[in-house]
Amino acid sequence: MTSLNILSGGAAQGLVASLAAKFKAMSGFDIAGEFGAVGAMADKLRQGTPTDIVILTAAIVAKLAEENLVVPASIADVGLVETALAVRANDPLxxxxxxASLRAALLAADAIFVPDTKASTAGIHVAKMLRQLGIADEVAARLKIYPNGATAMRHLAASDAVRPIGCTQWTEIISTVGVVLSGSLPPGCELATTYTAAVTIGAANAKQAQSLIGLLTAAEQRALRGRAGFISGK
Structure with a gap:
């Protein structure tokens, strides 16, 4: 079976999955690889994991270009993703x-489900936000930290806590059964992150990787990107 190898932030997993069948019809290639915390995915590329295409934050992709690990001419923005709040499907929003109201909501929660606070875009932001709100120490024991946002949201869905809450990227919330998007983060605490795709320098299937980037960023896929949680793009 011929596969295109991808390393991607979890934010793009739903979008890539929604285009996988179309991409296979176009190219004959399946899509294989990993979706997870962007820092961890970038490190896998640096460590030599066979990869044709990356979809990571714009800042990380720019750094990988400086390190001569991705092809600068191939870099293209996929879109913008917000970090937001989530609750179980049957819980009050x-x-x-x-x-102040965000601080109160987090203090009222008896479990807070988040992605990796050292390697994921949303998790790093949550850790910063808790310090900014002055409650990092107070809620530390309630943090439920998982390798990526999708995993965190699956555990939120299955949680038996009384008042759990989650915080990760919009895309990972809306693609998880059993949780719902509860609300955006307020001004001063918000985060919107641009995700960017690029062909790797060592790509074994560079032509197909470029084709997938074209599909992900095409104007005719704008509505699909919106349904997947990307709030801007071509």
Whole structure:
């Protein structure tokens, strides 16, 4: 079976999955690889994991270009993804209009489900946000930290906590059964991250990787990107 090898942030997993059948019809290639915390995915590329294409944050892709690990001319923005709040499907929505109400919502939760606070885009932001709100120490024991947002959301869905809440990227929330998007983060606490695709320098299937980038970023896929949680793009 011929496969295109991908290393991607979890934010793009739903979008890639939604285009996999179309890509195979176009190219004859399946899509294989990993989706996870962007820092961990970048390190896998640096460590020599066979990879044709990466979809990571714009900042990380720019760094990989400086390190001569991706082809600069191939770099293309896929779109912007917000970090947001999530709750179980049958729980009351939790919204926060300002920092004070966000602080109160997090303090009221008895479990807070988040992705890796050292390697994932959303997790790093959550850790910073908790420090900014002055509650990092107070909620530390309630943090439920998982390797990526998708895993964190699956555990939130299955949680038996009384008042759990989650915080990760919009794309990972809306693609997980059993949780719902509860609300955006308020001004001063928000995060919107641009995700970018690139062909790797060592790509065994560079032509097909470029074709997938073209498919992901095409104007005719704008509605699909929106349904997958990307709030901007071509």
């Amino acid at each position: 939790v919204t926060a209009s300002d920092a």
